[in-house]
Amino acid sequence: MTHAAGDDQREQIAARAETLTKTYGSGDTVVHALRGVTIDFKAGEFTAIMGPSGSGKSTLMHCLAGLDTASSGRVRIGSVDLEGLSDKDMTKLRRDRIGFVFQAFNLVPTLTAEENITLPQGIAGRDVDREWFDTVIGRLGIGDRLAHRPSELSGGQQQRVACARALVGKPDIIFGDEPTGNLDSRSSGEVLDILRAATDEFGQTVVIVTHDPRAAAYADRVVFLADGQLVRELRQPTADDVFEVMKHLDDATPGGSTTGEH
Numbered sequence: 001m002t003h004a005a006g007d008d009q010r011e012q013i014a015a016r017a018e019t020l021t022k023t024y025g026s027g028d029t030v031v032h033a034l035r036g037v038t039i040d041f042k043a044g045e046f047t048a049i050m051g052p053s054g055s056g057k058s059t060l061m062h063c064l065a066g067l068d069t070a071s072s073g074r075v076r077i078g079s080v081d082l083e084g085l086s087d088k089d090m091t092k093l094r095r096d097r098i099g100f101v102f103q104a105f106n107l108v109p110t111l112t113a114e115e116n117i118t119l120p121q122g123i124a125g126r127d128v129d130r131e132w133f134d135t136v137i138g139r140l141g142i143g144d145r146l147a148h149r150p151s152e153l154s155g156g157q158q159q160r161v162a163c164a165r166a167l168v169g170k171p172d173i174i175f176g177d178e179p180t181g182n183l184d185s186r187s188s189g190e191v192l193d194i195l196r197a198a199t200d201e202f203g204q205t206v207v208i209v210t211h212d213p214r215a216a217a218y219a220d221r222v223v224f225l226a227d228g229q230l231v232r233e234l235r236q237p238t239a240d241d242v243f244e245v246m247k248h249l250d251d252a253t254p255g256g257s258t259t260g261e262h
């Protein structure tokens, strides 16, 4: 780590959003996707973001990952404030510190699985840690697919390749927007196991958006959004705990009336 010694407080926060708002459109068609979200993501912790459709989960994750800019508020990755970063510095920060497992971040169709996985390292001019590469590939069960192009892989295999691509560079923080969305339960378990290992064994920070209570149960913490606001948080949740909260959120009228509910 390259953080200054003695800055313990900051070192422990891998990402932070502060009174983040995001508004789309204006006038009659205005949408308040985020209404003042403040949240910390501690280094080495696995967080799942949940909430009803349209509650602002993807918007929050995109703002945290520097893929979208908020209307107001601040985002910090480690000790770097994203506000005011030049495009070049933002690109470098994303490349060096952040891994993405996003469905929208497709694989390059003309490259093999292996080339896709090592592409970010190549662009950054870094050597691939072959031992770690083999570990990731082995755990994700895609060792026999490395020479294939994305069109020759199933959706689940492509998703696992995208996951491997995010992990191989050992970024400080990994963001996943429904990283198990296309997967059967076995592949889903493999992806979640390796994200869990990224935090437990390598101290990486993982933040995922998911609709699946079983996926959320892999996390140390689940935070719930409703209508652009944070309304609940569970620590060490079981799938049943998560399911119960989701049921109430789905029933609740927009406006965050479930805040503080037990």
Ligand SMILES: Nc1ncnc2c1ncn2[C@@H]1O[C@H](COP(=O)(O)OP(=O)(O)OP(=O)(O)O)[C@@H](O)[C@H]1O
Residues within 6 Å of the ligand: 024, 025, 031, 032, 033, 051, 052, 053, 054, 055, 056, 057, 058, 059, 060
């Ligand atoms: N580019 C955009 N233009 C206008 N409105 C948008 C845009 N992107 C998102 N929204 C709106 O912002 C709100 C939050 O969207 P977001 O995608 O963050 O929700 P979500 O919780 O991730 O939903 P889902 O679970 O359905 O993916 C929604 O009402 C959505 O329609």
